[in-house]
Amino acid sequence: MSVVDQVPETRQPASQPQQQREAHKVLQGKKALITGGSRGIGRATVLALAEAGADVAINYQRCGDAAEDVCRAARKLEVHANLFQADIAREADAQRMVNAILDEFGGIDILVNNAGITRDKTFLKMGRALWDEVLEVNLTGTFNVTRAILPGMVERGWGRVINLASIVGQTGNFGQINYAVSKGGLIAFTMTLAREVARRGVTVNAVAPGFIDTDMTKGMPEAALAAVQAMTPMGRLGRPDEIAAAVLFLATPQASYITGQVLPVNGGMYM
């Protein structure tokens, strides 16, 4: 039994202030799957959706301890939360994970395609391995998970698909052709799928973060980070919770007439 399994899940009868708080939980009764949920933007999104009352299925690939930590934090918000390990780039693995989630949760209403990687090199130095690796996770991984989840949303006539794109998919970026292409591809994926399922009660949108303070940007050289801050009107990197807030908004019933859109959250870096 994992440490997470030992966290008690029993719900006590709600006190009156608690009942009032719960009345404001816009995602009460909804079930969400967040890929790459163990850290960074994924972790912040898990907690934002759980705070809003959604039950959360948290996918992770390798960081078991970090994943258990976010799962425990979600359960403290009195929602059903569990961990599902899978490499989303592998179709059979993604399908196995979705089967396990559907068995346990019964269905997924909100899918946040967050998992993503960078493998930076300039085009002249980039071999096929780095090109393939990034496209397989960022683009094909999103295809794999969405392909397995979407039929249930269409059947129930309600769903939210939210993809983590990037400013880099809108502007290009030196040394990131594989990543930029994957994120530009996700924007096209978002618009196309939005058109296909708009009449089935499912919205499909993307959030395009600027540069956010996570493990992904911690690997950037000091000088590059300083240049990014200088090019950002707000003069700072974004925080994961600032991205999670945008994802949460798109997941709510209030965002019901928004589909096929890319919501930039970038401190004014690209406008």
Ligand code: NAI
């Ligand atoms: P991160 O590197 O901290 O987290 C990425 C997560 O994806 C990790 O939990 C990792 O285990 C998971 N992941 C990677 N490959 C996977 C696979 N094959 N299967 C399952 N999970 C996998 O990155 P961060 O910054 O939190 O990024 C989250 C998303 O936001 C990514 O899609 C990223 O491209 C995007 N983004 C991030 C920006 C930033 O400045 N940090 C800017 C723009 C977009």
